[in-house]
Structures are given as C-alpha cells and as structure tokens.
Amino acid sequence: xxxxxxxxxxxxxxxxxxxLLLFVVIGVGYAALSSVLQINGTANIGRSxxxxxxxxxxxxxxxxxxxxxxxxxxxxTELSYAVDLNAPGDFYEFTVDVVNxxxxxxKLNSTSKTGAEGYPYIVYTVKMIEDNVDVDxxxxxxxxxxxxxxxxIRVEYSRELADATTINNQVPALNLAYIMNFVQA
Amino acid sequence: MEEKNESKKRKNYVLLIxxxxxxxxxxxxxxxxxxxxxxxxxxxxSEWNIHFDNVNVTNGDSxxxxxxxxxxxxxxxxxxxxxxxIDDYYELVADVYNEGTVDAKVTDCQKxxxxxxxxxxxxxxxxxxxxxxxxxxxxxRAGERKKIKVNVKYLKLLPINEDDxxxxxxxxxxxxxxxxxxx
Numbered sequence: 001x002x003x004x005x006x007x008x009x010x011x012x013x014x015x016x017x018x019x020l021l022l023f024v025v026i027g028v029g030y031a032a033l034s035s036v037l038q039i040n041g042t043a044n045i046g047r048s049x050x051x052x053x054x055x056x057x058x059x060x061x062x063x064x065x066x067x068x069x070x071x072x073x074x075x076x077t078e079l080s081y082a083v084d085l086n087a088p089g090d091f092y093e094f095t096v097d098v099v100n101x102x103x104x105x106x107k108l109n110s111t112s113k114t115g116a117e118g119y120p121y122i123v124y125t126v127k128m129i130e131d132n133v134d135v136d137x138x139x140x141x142x143x144x145x146x147x148x149x150x151x152x153i154r155v156e157y158s159r160e161l162a163d164a165t166t167i168n169n170q171v172p173a174l175n176l177a178y179i180m181n182f183v184q185a
Numbered sequence: 186m187e188e189k190n191e192s193k194k195r196k197n198y199v200l201l202i203x204x205x206x207x208x209x210x211x212x213x214x215x216x217x218x219x220x221x222x223x224x225x226x227x228x229x230x231s232e233w234n235i236h237f238d239n240v241n242v243t244n245g246d247s248x249x250x251x252x253x254x255x256x257x258x259x260x261x262x263x264x265x266x267x268x269x270x271i272d273d274y275y276e277l278v279a280d281v282y283n284e285g286t287v288d289a290k291v292t293d294c295q296k297x298x299x300x301x302x303x304x305x306x307x308x309x310x311x312x313x314x315x316x317x318x319x320x321x322x323x324x325x326r327a328g329e330r331k332k333i334k335v336n337v338k339y340l341k342l343l344p345i346n347e348d349d350x351x352x353x354x355x356x357x358x359x360x361x362x363x364x365x366x367x368x
Contacts, residue, residue, distance in 0.1 A: 033233050033287060033366060033367040034292075034364060034365060034366040034367070035233070035235040035236075035260060035289075035364070035365045036260065036362055036363070036364045036365075037235065037236070037237060037260050037261075037281065037362065037363050037364075037365070038260065038261045038262070038360065038361065038362045039261075039262045039263075039264075039311065039335055039359075039360070039361040039362075040261060040262070040263045040264075040358075040359070040360050040361075041263070041264045041265065041266070041298075041335070041337070041358070041359035041360070042250075042264070042265040042266070042356060042357070042358055042359070043265075043266050043267075043268055043275075043307065043309075043337055043356070043357045043359060044250070044265075044266070044267045044268070044354040044355070044356050044357075045268050045306065045307060045339065045343055045354060045355045045356070045357060046267065046268060046269040046270060046339075046343070046353060046354055047342070047343040047344065047345055047346055047352065047353050047354060047355060048342045048343060048344055048345045049345065049353055050345065103269075103270060103342060104342075145270070
C-alpha cells in the first residue's frame with residue numbers, strides 16, 4: 001500500500017472513531033435526561049367468608065348452679081350444658097349471641113327444639129330478645145354480615161305444672177337440644 | 186558592461202519590490218484596526234430533577250397495612266392495603282414535581298396488576314387529580330407540579346377458596362410506571 005492510500009485509510013479510521021464517540025456522547029446525554037417514576041402497591045383482597053357462631057354466654061341470676069355451664073370459645077357453633085333441676089321452681093337460664101362475622105349474609109333455614117317432649121312440667125323455651133322483649137325466633141330470620149341476635153334459653157321445672165306425681169317420679173336425664181340451621185341468604 | 190547594467194537593473198527591481206511591500210505594509214497598518222466585541226454570557230447549569238412530592242392518603246387511611254412511603258430519590262411510592270369488604274376504597278394523591286430547569290414530557294406509562302378476572306372485583310386507577318388520564322406527550326414544565334391520584338376499590342366479593350377455607354385473602358400486586366424525558 002503506498003503512502004498516500006495509507007494516509008487516507010488512517011484519516012478514514014479517525015473519522016469513524018470520531019463519529020462513534022459523537023454518537024456515544026449524544027447517547028449518554030440523552031440517557032441522562034430521563035426519569036422513571038413508579039408506584040408499587042399491594043392489595044390484600046378479602047374473600048367471601050362464612051362464619052355464623054355463638055358468642056357471649058351470660059347465665060341469668062337465680063339459675064341453679066352447675067359445673068357444666070355452656071361456654072364459647074372461638075367460633076363456637078355448639079353449646080353444651082348439664083344441670084340438675086331438683087325441685088319445682090328450679091330453672092336454668094342463659095342468654096347467648098348468634099353472630100354472623102362472615103362476609104356473606106345468612107338466613108335461617110330451619111330450627112329444631114327437642115328433648116322435653118312428654119314432660120309438660122319441664123318448660124323448655126328458646127326466645128329471641130328484641131328491644132328487651134322476648135319474641136319467637138322468626139322463621140324468616142336473616143343475619144347480614146357482621147349482624148347478631150340474642151337468644152334466651154331457659155329450662156324450668158315448672159312449679160305450676162308439677163304435682164305430687166311428677167315430684168315422686170324419677171325423671172331420666174333429658175337431652176335438650178336446639179338447632180338453628182343457617183344458609184347463605 | 187551589459188552585465189553590469191543588468192545587475193543594476195535587477196537591484197533596482199528588488200529595491201522597488203521591497204519599497205512596494207513596505208508601502209503596502211505601512212498602508213495596511215495605517216488602515217487596519219482591531220474592532221472588538223466583548224460579551225459576557227452566563228451559562229446556567231441545567232438540572233434534571235423529576236420526583237414525587239406531597240404524598241397524602243385522601244381516603245381509606247384505616248385500610249393501610251403500612252402508610253405509603255417514598256424512596257430517597259422520590260421516584261418510587263410504595264403502599265400496602267387490606268380491602269376487606271365491598272366498597273372499601275383507598276385513595277392517595279401525590280405531586281409529580283419537575284424541580285429541574287429542563288422541561289419534560291411523558292414518553293410512556295404503564296399500569297400493571299389486574300387480570301381481566303380480577304377487574305371484576307377490583308377497580309384500580311391512576312389519573313391526574315381531575316380524573317383525566319396520564320398520556321404520552323403530556324408536558325411537565327420546569328418548576329411545574331401536577332397532582333396525580335391512585336385509587337383502589339373493592340367492587341364485588343371474591344368467592345370463597347374452596348380448596349382452602351382458611352385462605353381469606355387474595356393478594357394483588359399493583360404497579361404503575363411513567364417515564365419522563367426532556368421535552
């Protein structure tokens with residue numbers, strides 16, 4: 001290669017390098033003038049939940065004593081108690097809340113109260129307390145989410161209904177049950 | 186003799202040329218002067234600085250797992266919330282502040298987070314405070330602030346997870362990015 005063409009090649013090379021440097025500078029300059037702003041969020045979305053249970057058992061004054069009182073733990077759906085009613089006038093009574101703490105509305109599908117049949121002097125009642133008045137539990141009862149009702153459960157050895165016969169008869173232990181079946185409203 | 190005359194003639198020519206050059210030089214120097222323009226230009230140093238500012242929760246403060254935070258550069262807002270029931274609604278408002286000396290414009294903005302199925306349950310929007318969308322080409326002049334708002338709303342109950350009844354929450358990641366470049 002003669003001197004002239006070598007010189008020309010060198011010039012071309014320098015020109016290319018110069019142009020490349022220019023582009024790099026432009027690129028760097030451009031990249032420096034941009035900003036990305038971000039917003040990052042996390043949302044925990046509550047699912048539908050079903051939770052109808054008992055809460056807040058309160059024994060009424062005057063009830064007979066028992067070691068087997070009903071009690072509620074977390075999300076209790078079954079209450080159990082055992083009492084001895086030894087003489088006419090003895091009673092056992094308590095109130096309890098029925099709470100819908102789920103996100104779905106509930107409605108009463110059915111109720112069942114059993115155990116005292118055939119023993120008319122054993123008065124077994126379950127009432128709903130509404131505005132401080134005892135009323136029958138409505139068949140179409142609905143519990144919205146986060147709503148509750150209060151029940152009064154009472155079993156009494158009726159003084160009015162007992163007589164000498166009932167007093168002298170041995171009465172077997174009675175299994176008193178009250179079942180409320182709730183379904184989604 | 187002739188050579189002597191030639192030599193003399195040559196000497197005269199050279200003298201003449203020198204004389205002429207001197208005259209030109211002298212003439213040029215007599216008729217030349219420097220004219221000057223003195224100027225002073227203050228070049229202000231450019232600054233590029235776009236960031237979030239004044240982040241405030243305007244609704245649903247109680248839904249926050251943690252209050253919203255901003256990173257040290259002011260370019261990332263982070264938040265975490267619980268939406269427990271229908272109509273729970275969280276909103277935060279922030280300034281986008283061009284604190285620099287160079288006008289900027291939006292080149293790209295993206296909102297990421299909800300699948301088409303999740304959009305039935307959750308509403309997630311990021312707009313300017315007046316509800317208008319953030320668009321490519323929007324200008325943010327040097328020194329200007331524009332307020333944007335982020336809102337998340339629970340529209341419809343998510344169904345129970347029948348595979349795991351204890352799974353009471355579904356976690357959704359919500360992301361938004363907006364890119365500003367020099368206008």
